[in-house]
Amino acid sequence: MDVVPSELNSILPDEIMDTEAIVMEDSLPVASPAPAPSGVDATETSVSMETEVPEIFSLCSTATSTQMTLALTTPTTTDSVPCTMNSGTQLLLTPSVSSSQCHTPAPAPKPTTLVAGGLQKLSAPFTLSANHQLILNKVGSSSGVDAKSHGTPLLKHEGQKLVVTTISKGGQPIVLTLPHTAAKPGTVVRTGDATVQPQQFKVVAIGGRTELKPVVGVQTVSTASQLGSSSPQTASQNQQLKTVQITKKTVASTAGPMVTKFIITKALSSKGLSSQTSVSPVLTGRVLGQGTPVTPPRTIAIADTLNSASQSVPTSKVAISPLMSPSKTVAVGGVGTSQFKTIFPLAATPSVQQIQVPGSRFHYVRLVTATTASGTAHNSSPSINSASSQPAKPLVVNTAPMRMSVPIVPAQTVKQVVPKPLNSTAQVVPTQTQQRLIMPATPLPQIQPNLTNLPPGTVLTSAPGVGNVGYAVLPAQYVTQLQQSSFVTLASSASYSTTTGIQTQARMPLNGTLSVSESTTRPRKPCNCTKSQCLKLYCDCFANGEFCSNCNCTNCFNNLEHESERLKAIKACLDRNPEAFKPKIGKGKEGESDRRHSKGCNCKRSGCLKNYCECYEAKIMCSSICKCVGCKNFEESPERKTLMHLADAAEVRVQQQTAAKTKLSSQISDLLTRTTPALPCGGGRLPYTFVTKEVAEATCDCLMEQAEQAELSSQPQAVAERVILEEFGRCLMRIISSAGKAKMDCSINC
DNA sequence: GAGTTTGAAACT
DNA sequence: CAGTTTCAAACTC
CATH class of the missing domain: 1.20.58 (Methane Monooxygenase Hydroxylase; Chain G, domain 1)
Structure with a gap:
């Protein structure tokens, strides 16, 4: 069987799957290039906006009488994962291995591993392993059979094939058989051969969970197709590969030391304006767990701590955004209009679910607080407390599942969320029993009828003692600001800041001075609204689902102090145009340009060659749906070409100036360094x-x-x-x- | 920086 | 749906 079942394909969104892969080398041979399955349309791999993720499968490869549990994520309190990265492109993790976690075939009352957890249906709670992360189970053949009999997806190796067996929603087994020859990113190779062959998987973070999914040829085709390549080989040429390599040595394995190496490959399109290339990917910690900060130029943020206790996750519908992986920052769209979603890594890995509503620009995040026990999230402890003390009156969310929307941050706000370990008083990553999620999210009233009073930016918290679902909704820019500003404190033991406090933090760092990150990485220009109160689409902040921050607006209501007004305004906008908050620049019809204005422009006097024109501003050409008069914004337009040349020249000049400034600064810095004595203690240099x-x-x-x-x-x-x-x-x-x-x-x- | 132009959003 | 008004950004001087 060489074709991936549709059920499996459906859970592999292109944007996610195309760009990431994990190569597992666990005494596994390197595979030869895998031919893309023929006859499979690349479009089949596309995922609907709202995707049911039916299964989480653990990959259990059979190894001769060896049993190994391999967690891709940061191990727990008992495991440490040394993490290094070479050349900024590879991350080496060396997790310790528990040799007895995975293979337990018998059903456990409180399953602690995927294998023991039984069928991993999305709609049913499941229990992840101690660190709530994907566990690769390397089990003996007999154990694998047992595990399979309990509904646990297995990754078996059969000669040259890697078979991932799981159970689909309909109860049908999904068997993914890998090609005999697969060596390219986006292909899956079997395991266990003596010959080294690259086994590549894609890490798929789904709603806070990270799943390791084998990459099959279909995905490769999709990738190539999306990147405009006609073959996987071409695709690889057009991609920059970011590789995260995880090396694992078994410590307690009965089979003796084993080295498992995962390579997460991030493929970036070389196309500057393409949606896949606008931002360096961020692999949040779900994938790899506690990580060592990765150095530029390509940052891979490794997630932070993970819990060691078992957690259950009621998974109903996990959205895999076709635009991006939940665990990374992905550019959607192009220059000037690219939009990004930043997803925070959470300690309780499986507790965040993302849901995207078709046709909505929002990504909904369902945050479920995991517990330390095997209970469901409904029994979890509150993730964020002190709701009553907050002037903004964050809502206490009941136990019912709810959806959170995540406004997409404009291109300017692209930031790599690098969860970095903070000191004891500043902790972004929640503790084992509590979650602190600050998520750029905006509830959509029409989708969340019980939360119609939630304007974008409302912070949702769960009440102490009664909360089981923790929500924190903040504008996207706050997320980036808060993330980048080390002063943000989300201490698990401290009372959660009030919404006003958070907003204040976003605007004014705790130290009272504007942080460099905030000043230099502000999402976009401040607005200057005077009459709209920043509650109409005239206001870019509002239109982007953000609060005004450091704007020049007057009488601004686009803040938490005016929640009700803001909500009304949002509702009014949505009443007028349900797609008011959707990106204006999206994909066109098949055969047309990748990006085009959703409504088209109506320019009359600018020739569509000035920034008045939304098409031109988005650096796209006008399309057939535009109603512009005297349009000069088309491919062969000489005026447009001239402008483009001028713009390019200007850009070159700017780059040259920037480079000169950088060089000068470097020289000055060197001079100062050379002329200042070093501290005897080595703690820096004196001025x-x-x-x-x-x-x-x-x-x-x-x-x-x-x-x-x-x-x-x-x-x-x-x-x-x-x-x-x-x-x-x-x-x-x-x-x-x-x-x-x-x-x-x-x-x-x- | 003030004034003008422009086109999207809002309104009728 | 079309015409008009409002609005804020883009642009010019």
């Missing part, structure tokens, strides 16, 4: 200005004093010089010591 005129004079005085004393005591010249030099050395030490102390004091005070 050269520490040697002030007064310090120099005092030093000279000391030296002169020593010289005079030596002279008075009729010391030989050699002795006098030595005394003077010793005094000079003491002076230097005092200067250094004082500087270090001052620096330390400064750091404490600051």
